[in-house]
Amino acid sequence: MPLIEMLILIKTKAVFLFGFIIGGVLALLLMLAEDLITDEAACSAKAIKLPSDTKNENYEGYITLEKQEKNDLSKVIQKSTYQKWLQLQNVKLSRVNMDELVYGKKLSAVTTKSLLLEADWLKSRIHITCAIFVNKIKLARSIRDTWAPHCNNIYYFAADRQDQDIPVINFDIKLTSSWQLLCESIRHIWKKSLNNSKLTGTDTNNRIEWVIFVKDDTMVIPENLRYLVASMDFENSYYLGHPVTLWGQAYNVAQAGYVLSKRALAKIATNFNTRDKCATGGKYWKQEDYYLGKHLGSMGITPSDTRDKNLSGTFHGYSLQILLWGVAKSGRYWTHALYPIGPSCCSSKSITFSAGEADKMYNLYYLIYRLNIYLVDRTFGHYSAPTEIPDPEMWKVILKEEFNITNLSDISSQRYYDIWRDRYSEPEKFIRNTYKNMPDVLSSLLTAYEAERKLEKANSSLS
Incomplete structure (x- = not known):
């Protein structure tokens, strides 16, 4: 070249x-x-x-029931769909000091008329029905005592469980599959909502918007579910949960729980409107989640992506201990996930976890709903517990109740101590008097034991 x-x-x-x-x-x-x-x-x-004086403080969201000002958040570009939806509700999100909220004086009557906790406001606007499939009554009771009141309405369904305290619904038919139990439960919830609408014409506890179905070993956080579905229209078909694929079929796994919107629930109830149709819709136990996904898929309803912006999951079929510390992610739950979970397993807006046992349910509930973390010094939270009787006066009450001494005017604290010591022995003296013969007892027991061992050896050598 x-x-x-x-x-x-x-x-x-x-x-x-x-x-x-x-x-x-x-x-x-x-x-x-x-x-x-x-x-x-x-x-x-x-x-x-955030107000200018709120650095390094913990705050709880409050909703102000009033129209936003022209120069307020409506002019700020929001990425969050929830924030966009919130702006359309003619409400304003403000913040209050958590220390004052939990321990401080009650808000004034004027303030409480216009302020609501964000979670309480969402509960009044977003209706969540919780359906529990009961296997152990003990777990059903732990749900009743923890997160159940956070639902707008709750149902307990079982194949063969009954309890005086828990209103468990059993169907008077022989169930041949777990799908049949799910199908009959959907029909029951749908009939209840229709009957209520016909009788009252108003929305009450039986109205249907969103229904979450979970097993009795599942911890549910309804507040986070409302946050997720707030911007969705329940008159459209939604099918939410942790979706996986099996034999080419996408479905939400039962161990993480799944959510149906009103329209999706109505389609199942309409297509399976008889007991015979429910019975023939699936024939295997522990496969109801697959059958539900299959039937919804035939109607054009597929699982939605419920991951957050960090690709972290919100519906979890495992306990926090397994999710956070050393699980081998080799099962279908992860390898066949329709929407793969990112490096961080759990979203801060998570909705379900597996609890496993009743005591773990109580532990999770305390950590989520009762425990408050304060990162800086507090004022209201440092108040001592109220006592009816001041500490200096308590010893006089004890004298009266324990020793029947009513004339307390001339009794000093030293005299009170002497009276108490004369009546009850000091700990060291009590131990000496009570166990003074203990060495002899131990020696006798040891001698008897050694004699028994020698006798056993002698008998074994003779045989």
């Missing part, structure tokens, strides 16, 4: 390479600029929401 042609070729490639590099750098700069603009908008939203 001539030298001139070679130089031209090299020059052409160099120009191309230089242009490619410049184009890549410009594209990267544009992406970074877009991220900076987005981050700045997000920070502005937080600045608008």
